[in-house]
Amino acid sequence: xxxxAVRKLGDGISGGGRFSIDSDRITRWTLSAFxxxxxxxxxxxxxxxxxxxxxxxxxxxxxxxxxxxIWPAIVAALPNxxxxxxxxxxxxxxxxxxxxxxxxxxxxxxxxxMPFIIGTNTVPRIAMTPLVIYWVSxxxxxxxxxxxxxxxxxxxxxxxxxxxxxxxRSIDEDTENMLExxxxxxxxxxxxxxxxxxxxxxxxxxxxxxxxxxxxAVVGEFVSGTFGIGSQAASAIGRTSIARAFxxxxxxxxxxxxxxxxxxxxxxxxxxxxxxSIMGAE
Amino acid sequence: xxxxxxxxLALAKRWIKRQFPTLVTGILFIVLWEGIARxxxxxxxxxxxxxxxxxxxxxADTIVVRVSETFSSVVVAFILAVALGVLLGVIIAEIxxxxxxxxxxxxxxxxxxxxxxxxxxxxxxxxxxxxxxxTFTGPSAYIFPAMTAADAQIAIGINGVSTFGAWxxxxxxxxxxxxxxxxxxxxxxxxxxVLGASRWQMVKYFRFWRALPNIASSIKSTVQLSIVxxxxxxxxxxxxxxxxxIILAWKTGDxxxxxxxxxxxxxxxxxFFQLAVWTVKYVTPPGSVT
Amino acid sequence: xxxxxxxxxxxxDTESVDYTISFDSVDKVYGAxxxxxxxxxxxxxxxxxxxxxxxxSVVGPSGCGKTTLLxxxxxxxxxxxxxxxINGVDVQSPQHERKEVGLVFQHPVALEWRTVRKNIMLPVQxxxxxxxxxxxxxxxxxxxxxxxxxxxxxxxxxxxxxxxSGGMQQRVTISQSLIYNPSVLLMxxxxxxxxxxxxDELNLELLRIWRETEKTxxxxxxxxxxxxxxxxxxxxxxxxxxxxxxxxxxxxxxPRDEDTRGTTRFVELSAELHKHxxxxx
Ligand SMILES: Nc1ncnc2c1ncn2[C@@H]1O[C@H](COP(=O)(O)OP(=O)(O)OP(=O)(O)O)[C@@H](O)[C@H]1O
Ligand SMILES: [Mg+2]
Numbered sequence: 001x002x003x004x005a006v007r008k009l010g011d012g013i014s015g016g017g018r019f020s021i022d023s024d025r026i027t028r029w030t031l032s033a034f035x036x037x038x039x040x041x042x043x044x045x046x047x048x049x050x051x052x053x054x055x056x057x058x059x060x061x062x063x064x065x066x067x068x069x070i071w072p073a074i075v076a077a078l079p080n081x082x083x084x085x086x087x088x089x090x091x092x093x094x095x096x097x098x099x100x101x102x103x104x105x106x107x108x109x110x111x112x113x114m115p116f117i118i119g120t121n122t123v124p125r126i127a128m129t130p131l132v133i134y135w136v137s138x139x140x141x142x143x144x145x146x147x148x149x150x151x152x153x154x155x156x157x158x159x160x161x162x163x164x165x166x167x168x169r170s171i172d173e174d175t176e177n178m179l180e181x182x183x184x185x186x187x188x189x190x191x192x193x194x195x196x197x198x199x200x201x202x203x204x205x206x207x208x209x210x211x212x213x214x215x216x217a218v219v220g221e222f223v224s225g226t227f228g229i230g231s232q233a234a235s236a237i238g239r240t241s242i243a244r245a246f247x248x249x250x251x252x253x254x255x256x257x258x259x260x261x262x263x264x265x266x267x268x269x270x271x272x273x274x275x276x277s278i279m280g281a282e
Numbered sequence: 283x284x285x286x287x288x289x290x291l292a293l294a295k296r297w298i299k300r301q302f303p304t305l306v307t308g309i310l311f312i313v314l315w316e317g318i319a320r321x322x323x324x325x326x327x328x329x330x331x332x333x334x335x336x337x338x339x340x341x342a343d344t345i346v347v348r349v350s351e352t353f354s355s356v357v358v359a360f361i362l363a364v365a366l367g368v369l370l371g372v373i374i375a376e377i378x379x380x381x382x383x384x385x386x387x388x389x390x391x392x393x394x395x396x397x398x399x400x401x402x403x404x405x406x407x408x409x410x411x412x413x414x415x416x417t418f419t420g421p422s423a424y425i426f427p428a429m430t431a432a433d434a435q436i437a438i439g440i441n442g443v444s445t446f447g448a449w450x451x452x453x454x455x456x457x458x459x460x461x462x463x464x465x466x467x468x469x470x471x472x473x474x475x476v477l478g479a480s481r482w483q484m485v486k487y488f489r490f491w492r493a494l495p496n497i498a499s500s501i502k503s504t505v506q507l508s509i510v511x512x513x514x515x516x517x518x519x520x521x522x523x524x525x526x527x528i529i530l531a532w533k534t535g536d537x538x539x540x541x542x543x544x545x546x547x548x549x550x551x552x553x554f555f556q557l558a559v560w561t562v563k564y565v566t567p568p569g570s571v572t
Numbered sequence: 573x574x575x576x577x578x579x580x581x582x583x584x585d586t587e588s589v590d591y592t593i594s595f596d597s598v599d600k601v602y603g604a605x606x607x608x609x610x611x612x613x614x615x616x617x618x619x620x621x622x623x624x625x626x627x628x629s630v631v632g633p634s635g636c637g638k639t640t641l642l643x644x645x646x647x648x649x650x651x652x653x654x655x656x657x658i659n660g661v662d663v664q665s666p667q668h669e670r671k672e673v674g675l676v677f678q679h680p681v682a683l684e685w686r687t688v689r690k691n692i693m694l695p696v697q698x699x700x701x702x703x704x705x706x707x708x709x710x711x712x713x714x715x716x717x718x719x720x721x722x723x724x725x726x727x728x729x730x731x732x733x734x735x736x737s738g739g740m741q742q743r744v745t746i747s748q749s750l751i752y753n754p755s756v757l758l759m760x761x762x763x764x765x766x767x768x769x770x771x772d773e774l775n776l777e778l779l780r781i782w783r784e785t786e787k788t789x790x791x792x793x794x795x796x797x798x799x800x801x802x803x804x805x806x807x808x809x810x811x812x813x814x815x816x817x818x819x820x821x822x823x824x825x826x827p828r829d830e831d832t833r834g835t836t837r838f839v840e841l842s843a844e845l846h847k848h849x850x851x852x853x
Binding site for chain 1: 643677683685694698734
């Protein structure tokens with residue numbers, strides 16, 4: 001639902017993306033840039049004018065200074081976090097598609113498993129983090145970082161699975177009838193209609209999926225303390241260094257935004273037959 | 283009369299038929315769990331059902347207190363998320379310049395892995411002071427005779443946990459408000475122009491109502507995410523609520539309790555979700571929530 | 573039991589008289605297999621035989637079950653009772669030949685990620701893969717070009733459906749059902765969404781295709797004049813539950829053209845049909 005949505009966020013009131021002229025785009029970018037500058041200036045002004053305690057309420061300058069100071073540490077920690085998030089993400093994505101196919105092909109299987117899938121998607125899966133860490137540490141303490149991978153998959157998988165199922169299933173009745181008239185096999189249904197039809201949904205799932213995989217990995221590190229951005233955030237919090245926590249938020253947010261944008265760009269290249277949106281569905 | 287009762291019977295039959303898969307899934311889950319636990323035969327790797335239940339029973343009072351605490355926060359978070367989401371959504375949808383100016387920030391805020399922000403919310407409210415709306419005696423006082431009213435007290439308030447829950451749950455409502463408002467068919471726009479409707483009248487009579495179904499259907503995600511937000515805040519940043527109990531169980535290596543708490547969280551979340559969705563379904567025009 | 577034997581002997585008749593499409597005491601009840609109070613009787617006791625090469629139209633008020641009737645002939649829907657056969661073969665049996673039947677839907681069905689030409693070629697791909705047809709691809713590619721010009725879409729072969737108007741998309745759907753040259757064409761208000769001029773044009777085109785290729789056509793429409801203009805017979809269905817209320821023979825000369833609509837006979841027949849239709853309500 002949010003999937004089909006947010007494209008409007010970036011559009012002008014006239015809407016027609018195809019006809020928008022360059023000057024319109026320039027205006028939009030300028031406004032966005034101006035908005036950012038305004039926000040930062042306002043933030044800095046508030047912290048200075050009210051002379052807030054920088055320990056709790058750092059200004060943007062304080063955050064940037066702190067970011068530069070801890071940059072080497074962040075660079076050292078990033079590969080761990082990113083590989084857990086990325087590997088978990090790709091694994092969850094692959095699994096979601098591979099599992100969605102038989103579910104959509106067989107109504108009976110879908111009916112049997114859907115309550116479980118929806119139920120699992122409804123509950124806060126992230127609450128399993130300590131349990132997963134417990135199990136992994138039981139298996140091997142030196143490989144505790146595996147828990148972060150598991151959490152990335154566990155948190156990202158279900159929304160992507162539901163997106164894939166929805167996408168493969170959402171063909172209209174007439175198209176379904178048409179396939180039936182030609183006597184298309186299940187495989188032909190997928191090959192000619194369902195895969196393509198599901199793509200926009202899968203891409204929407206991929207956007208929220210990456211954010212979720214990051215959440216899984218970061219919380220895993222946060223709780224288990226294995227070396228990574230998550231555990232650095234935990235230690236920043238432990239010392240009540242809000243500036244450092246902000247710096248970490250900034251880095252993580254930029255990475256996630258970057259990946260979401262890349263997925264969006266690939267999507268708008270691949271799905272030429274409809275408009276894509278930046279924010280996917282959850 | 284008999285036609286009516288026959289109809290009732292038919293409806294009941296269908297309801298049972300529809301709930302059947304859920305029931306089977308539930309039973310299968312329990313059988314599978316117990317089966318695996320028996321095969322492994324070690325309550326430190328997989329706690330069996332008996333062990334889990336007895337661990338839970340041993341601390342039933344704590345669990346009830348903590349669960350009430352958590353879900354009071356969830357209610358506050360949910361209401362805050364919906365109210366702010368709709369309000370800000372309407373403003374951002376109405377004012378094009380503002381929408382463009384805040385675009386990067388919105389995308390960034392949406393994409394940032396939110397748990398990292400949870401401790402900041404907690405700290406800010408510790409420093410700035412949180413705000414208690416009212417308190418009441420929680421259900422635990424009535425369930426456990428031994429418990430004093432003071433121990434069972436629950437505070438409904440705006441604090442780090444509930445605001446963080448609101449932050450996480452905010453986006454679906456916010457975004458669908460904007461989308462819905464912008465999807466008003468052009469003919470109504472023209473109608474408004476012909477009637478000379480002011481901008482506020484356009485919002486009041488057309489755009490808001492156009493967005494309502496979108497908002498209603500985003501409520502599902504908001505309920506889920508408010509729960510996620512509150513529990514994440516509890517278990518990585520505060521020492522309150524049922525969320526923190528998992529961490530406690532983990533630190534003491536008490537697997538039975540850990541299983542129990544996770545199970546309770548899942549079950550109560552699921553029930554709360556169904557209740558919330560049912561309520562929203564009940565108060566919105568038919569067909570808005572599917 | 574008796575009924576069944578009767579049906580059986582009727583079926584045998586059917587084969588000898590060379591009916592192409594035949595409905596034999598067909599009932600259709602929606603929701604018959606679920607809880608009773610929600611079932612809808614859409615069609616009741618339909619007996620309808622269409623001869624080889626015949627053009628039969630079905631008219632009836634909205635919701636009387638016209639689409640249902642057509643979908644049963646296409647094998648999409650199962651009859652609740654009775655049998656539906658095409659070329660003497662039950663449409664639900666595995667012997668039923670898909671390539672013999674083309675279906676044009678009420679609304680355009682075009683896959684938005686395929687170009688117009690590729691959309692037209694879709695049935696060929698599927699049927700070839702399944703061994704239902706075995707001509708060369710190049711044969712069908714040429715045919716696709718012919719069809720494109722036939723329906724007035726020259727130059728749009730490489731466009732995407734999104735770039736076409738609704739009427740143009742509908743013409744793509746029509747071409748799609750013609751590409752593999754089925755002998756039976758089932759059409760569900762195919763020109764309902766077109767403007768009057770294009771509609772008249774395509775009516776003539778359809779008659780020409782029908783004459784040249786000797787197809788059997790079952791045509792659904794809510795436009796009574798269109799039904800008279802095109803058909804050998806017009807079947808009038810009653811409101812729900814749909815039953816055959818009337819069958820009117822259209823004895824206008826063939827070939828028909830623009831002038832046919834001006835003849836007295838056409839006007840008489842049209843008036844008669846309108847009258848029948850009115851008496852239903
Ligand atoms: N899938 C379905 N489930 C239940 N009832 C249905 C279903 N499809 C159609 N019906 C009912 O069966 C009746 C016949 O429907 P059908 O679509 O065949 O009508 P139609 O004559 O084609 O109407 P129109 O002229 O509007 O296209 C209608 O009353 C409709 O409500
Ligand atoms: Mg119809």
